[in-house]
Amino acid sequence: MIQVKNLYKSFGQKKVLCGVDLEVKDGETLVIIGGSGAGKSILLKNIVGLMKPDKGNILIDDVDITKVDKSHIYEIQRKIGFLFQEAALFDSLTIEENIAFGIKNLTNLTKEETKTRVSQCLNMVGLSDIEHLKPSALSGGMKKRVGLARAIAYKPKYVCYDEPTTGLDPIMSDVIGSLITYLKKELAITSIVVTHDMQSAYKIADRIVMLYEGKVIFDGTANEVKQTKNTYVKQFVEGLREGPIPVETTFTM
Ligand SMILES: Nc1ncnc2c1ncn2[C@@H]1O[C@H](COP(=O)(O)OP(=O)(O)OP(=O)(O)O)[C@@H](O)[C@H]1O
Ligand SMILES: [Mg+2]
Numbered sequence: 611m612i613q614v615k616n617l618y619k620s621f622g623q624k625k626v627l628c629g630v631d632l633e634v635k636d637g638e639t640l641v642i643i644g645g646s647g648a649g650k651s652i653l654l655k656n657i658v659g660l661m662k663p664d665k666g667n668i669l670i671d672d673v674d675i676t677k678v679d680k681s682h683i684y685e686i687q688r689k690i691g692f693l694f695q696e697a698a699l700f701d702s703l704t705i706e707e708n709i710a711f712g713i714k715n716l717t718n719l720t721k722e723e724t725k726t727r728v729s730q731c732l733n734m735v736g737l738s739d740i741e742h743l744k745p746s747a748l749s750g751g752m753k754k755r756v757g758l759a760r761a762i763a764y765k766p767k768y769v770c771y772d773e774p775t776t777g778l779d780p781i782m783s784d785v786i787g788s789l790i791t792y793l794k795k796e797l798a799i800t801s802i803v804v805t806h807d808m809q810s811a812y813k814i815a816d817r818i819v820m821l822y823e824g825k826v827i828f829d830g831t832a833n834e835v836k837q838t839k840n841t842y843v844k845q846f847v848e849g850l851r852e853g854p855i856p857v858e859t860t861f862t863m
Contacts (some may be wrong), residue, residue, distance in 0.1 A: 611633065611634065611635055611636055611669075611671060611672075611804070612632075612633070612634040612657065612668070612669070612670055612768065612800070613632070613633050613667075613668070613669040613811055614628075614630055614631060614632035614633070614656075614666070614667075614668050614777070615631060615633075615655075615666055615667040615668075615669070616629050616631060616665065616666040616667070616734070617629070617630040617631075617653070617656060617663050617665070617666035617667075617668065618663060618664045618665040618666055619649070619652055619656065619661070619663050619664055620664055620835035623831040625824055626649040626652050626824060627649050627652060627653060627656075627663070627666075628824030628825055629666075629823050629824065629825055630649075630666070630821070630825060630826055630860045631825060631826060632653075632819065634768075634800060634802055635800070636798070636800050636842055637794065637798055637800055638800055638801075638816045638817065639790060639791070639794055639800075639801045639803065639815055639816050639817075640801070640802050640803070640815070640816065640817050640818075640819065641802075641803045641804075641805060641811045641814065641815035641819070642654075642802065642803070642804045642805075642818075642820075642821060643804075643805065643811060643818060643819070643820050643821070643846065643847070644820055644821035644822060645809075645844075645846065645855065646764050648821045648822060649821055649824060650770055650772070650804040650821055651695055651804065653821065654692070654770045654802065654804060655687055655774050656668060656676050657670075657690070657770060657802065658687065658690050658692045658770055659675050659683050659686060659687055659690075660676055660692075662676065662719050663676060663795065669815045669861070670686050670689060670690070670768070671689070673686060675807070680840070688716045688764075688766065689767045689768055690767070690768045690769070690770060691712070691760075691761035691762055691763075691764070691766040691768070691769040691770070692756060692761055692764055692769070692772075693754075693757050693758050693760075693761040693769070693771045693774055693853065694772055695755035695772040695773050695776075695804075695826060696837055696843070697745075697754050697756065697797040697852050698754060698757065699753060699757060699760075700745075700747040701746060701817065702742065702744075703744075703745075704726070704741065704742055704743060704744055704771070705732070705740050705741050705743050705744075705745070705748075705756055706714065706728050706742065707762045708756060709728045709731060709756065709759050709763050710724050710728055710763070711760065712723075712760060712763055712764045713728070713763050713764050716764045717764050717765075717795055719721075723772055727736050728741060728759075729741065731759035731760075731762060731763045732756070734759065734762070735755035735756070735758050735759050735785075735786070736755065736782060736785055737752065737755055737756070737759070740756075742753070745843075751777050751779065752776045754776070754777055754778060754829060755775070755778070755782070755786070756799070758771070758774055758786065758789075762793060762799075763842060765797060765799075766799070767799065767800065768800045768801070769793065769799055769800075769801050769802075770800070770802045770803075770804075770828070771790070771801065771803045771804065771805075772777065772804045773804055773805055773806065773808045774790070774803060774805065775805060775810050776805075776806065776807070779798055783807060784790070784810070786810075787796050787813050790803065790814050791813075791814055801814075803815075808847055811832070812832040812835075812836070813832075815831070815832050815849070816831070817829060817830065817831060818830060818831070818832060818834075818835050820842070820843050820846065822855070824843055827840070827842055827843070828840055828842070828843045835847060841853055841854050842854055
């Protein structure tokens, strides 16, 4: 189980997270929504231990990762796969080397087994025969899917996905949504998914939370989101200009 308790993170004067509370039960898929700049990526980076919060606690299976020393952080990171918003592949490595990176460091698979695992994971995200290529030879959507293959390659217990379907065509977005559900059902992987893609959110989420002004302002099922009377959530998911969330543009038509 992942528990986030009263989490704070600022950059200078800019307060990004102002007391975030969150719980993700084992086997659950939690979707996080919220406006651009709401702090979704920052929250994920704190959860996977890439960033330290200013205040608050993050418990992964009851171990507080804000308190453990560096050597133990790796043990915890082994449990969590992370898909970066920008895919963040190593440009100088081939696709195979990129995906094998976590497998080599975090598992005991042999070279042959690693090779097989890499192609299996590529296949899961709808790619094949690109092992020898460098990331620069791939389209944006392909890089994203390689990032996803890398996040799941060592079969972590938890996977955090930062916008897994952004930049993918609608059919591939659906494939990735189904993949997240498959990983949950077949491998019991617990997922946290940040997305702006409400269609996919409704499909994959056990629960949806919305971040606004540094806090969780909503926590409910897809049906509860669709029927909500919370004017902030309603405005956001329906993409309306009118409502309590200020729209920072003077552009009108
Ligand atoms: N390293 C940093 N230094 C200073 N400010 C930062 C840093 N990283 C993020 N921020 C700020 O924190 C805020 C939240 O950023 P974050 O990337 O979490 O947004 P987000 O909710 O993921 O948005 P998007 O939907 O556009 O990806 C933004 O205002 C951003 O400018
Ligand atoms: Mg982001």
